[in-house]
Amino acid sequence: MNDDDTVGAGRREWLGLAVLALPALLLALDLSVLSLALPRLSEDLSASSTQQLWISDIYGFLVSGFLITAGRLGDRIGRRKLLLIGAVGFALASALAAFSTSVWMLVTARALMGVAGATLAPSTLALISNMFRDPEQRALGVAVYVSCFMGGAAFGPVVGGILLQSFWWGSVFLLGVPVMALLLVAGPFLLPEFRDENAGTLDAPSVLLSLGAVLPIIYGIKESVRSGLSALTVTALVLGVLLGVLFVRRQRRLADPLLDLGLFRRPAFSAALVILLFAVGTQGGVMLLTNLHLQVVQGLSPLSAGLWGIAPALGMVVGSMTAPPLAQKSQPGTVITAGLAIAAVGYLMITSTPVSGLGLLIAGATVVFFGIGLVGALANNVVVGSAPPERAGSAAATAQTSGDLGIALGIAVLGSIGTGWYARRLTTGGDVPAEALDTARTSITDAATAAASLPGPAGRALLDAAGTAFTDGLHLAAAVSAALVVCLAVLAALTLRQRAGAATTGQPASARENIHSSTTHP
Incomplete structure (x- = not known):
């Protein structure tokens, strides 16, 4: 990659953008098809109302909880590498969900899908930012990403309805397998690698504090909508805020924080x-x-x-x-x-x-x-x-x-x-x-x-x-x-x-030299 931040993208980058559109499309589809499949799978697996909530919510909880960790992990080990690792995990977890024979097997599969899904979104958006250094081209790349995500959310119920008319409920989860397979085949050839060579190891307490802050807040908000404010939801919200304060205080003391507060x-x-x-x-x-x-x-x-x-x-x-x-x-x-x-x-x-x-x-x-x-x-x-x-x-x-x-x-x-x-x-x-x-x-x-x-x-x-x-x-x-x-x-x-x-033009050279970029095949 040329050190000039304003160098225009070529055919390889635009083909890579088409590949990066796949996880955006899939994540949105997965969020929207489950609501259609839930009544049938609940009947087949004899899921109680509480278990149905676990099936519905665990995926979104873990995606939200692991986003910050996954974003910094991609900066450290390489965004393409994390994206491909996440694609493997998402495909395997999707297959496990499709062929689940019990409620808790499905809940476990959905949890694994959530952890894997958290690696896909930040890696995708960060790679678009790195591949398209020209501001106008980057804006178009981000617009394609947003459009694919929204398109997947819109067509998810339609696709899910068609699948459920012809196949069993597990078919809605199998959508992830061919999409991730295509990403795994094309990604190594079309996506360059980017990572921060000066990044240190992930700070384990920061990871735990970020999860401890985000998960209770998301849980408290969702449960307050579902059943109103209660001692449990208020406790969850207060706990999340307190752990969030501790997370911020720790980030200020670290030389290589999980979340750079200087950005704010x-x-x-x-x-x-x-x-x-x-x-x-x-x-x-x-x-x-x-x-x-x-x-x-x-x-x-x-x-x-x-x-x-x-x-x-x-x-x-x-x-x-x-x-x-x-x-x-x-x-x-x-x-x-x-x-x-x-x-x-x-x-x-x-x-x-x-x-x-x-x-x-x-x-x-x-x-x-x-x-x-x-x-x-x-x-x-x-x-x-x-x-x-x-x-x-x-x-x-x-x-x-x-x-x-x-x-x-x-x-x-x-x-x-x-x-x-x-x-x-x-x-x-x-x-x-x-x-x-x-x-x-x-x-x-x-x-x-x-x-x-x-x-x-x-x-x-x-x-x-x-x-x-x-x-x-x-x-x-x-x-x-x-x-x-x-x-x-x-x-x-x-x-x-x-x-x-x-905001990005005129970045000092030192900020760019810390990035390792490889456009060669692995």
Whole structure:
């Protein structure tokens, strides 16, 4: 690799980008297909409700928990090497999940998939940053990564539905095997190796503290959404915060920390992380309510709801791919500000959606996704572009962790706002028993169950009232999201004024000389 950071990428790098798109696509597919397979596999394996939660959550918990460690590990041993090791682990764990014969065998397989999956995302994004040193080309590479991730999330329910119609539930996990096999075959030939030659050994206490901070926080947020605040969830959140403080204090004392806190002193880096955290959070929270609206209020099947969800996902793909050329003509901060303003318009469209307004709801969601696509592509690029090359893995892991925390936080806060307002607004007259009404206030799904148990007129009255109240809750969550992204737009306008690559151009030579780059075959 040429020492000139602005050297243009060649055909090898662009073919390598196509290879790096595979893990992004797969990780998103894996997150979205399980919900369709869960009822059937739970029946076959006799999984209890608690065990179903373990099957669903263990993967995401361990991905989030190991991201920071995996990011720095890739900096140390080589990002391509870690990516290929993770690909082997993910393929083997996927096969184990597909042919699981017991609940805990499946939980173990999902846990192994989570650990392996944590190595894929930061390695992929860091390699894109290293391969495309030209700022404009790097922005396009990151946009392709974001687009593939979103495309996988959109088409996951569709692909999963097709597989489950023809094969057994384990087929949804086998998607990972051929994808990882292709990565293992093509990766050594198309992907160069990058590592920090001066990196020390991983600090074991830092690894444990990072896991101890992230896992309880993610658990506490998710459980508070599922069952409300309790002594356990509050304890988990407090424990996570305390261990996070200890983690930060330890990083400040280490010569070679697991997470370089100096990166947060760069205004563009910190601002982009905050924008990712809250912008993705609004998207996650409102989309949770939107999906419930589609399936319960609109009465669509999961597969039909997934098909309707393709339009917003395509909006994000278009936004992601449009962002780099727009940033070339302007500034990343200007495009990010515009994307947040567009998302605010989409949220305001959702606030005007009537109970049966499927078209306006999807249109509003598509506008939101387009705006967030502009934001996500460039904000991720700002994060990895603000870091020195030898810290690209850590920066990529930080961006991914910010997104994961944002989704969990958005679902918790906005989900609680929407469902809380729903419960407050749900009233009905007629012959609906008070007991059924109290049950319906618990959630919109409980309302559907309660309505189904009542005689025709009473059941319809309860379901109609629940649909109206839930739509009101969706409107409130969307209005809060609109206000929040407007605030983020102001932050972007004030802090992200540099042109693309300004944070990385002019890096001192010493920062580049510490990177070992090999484009030869192993």
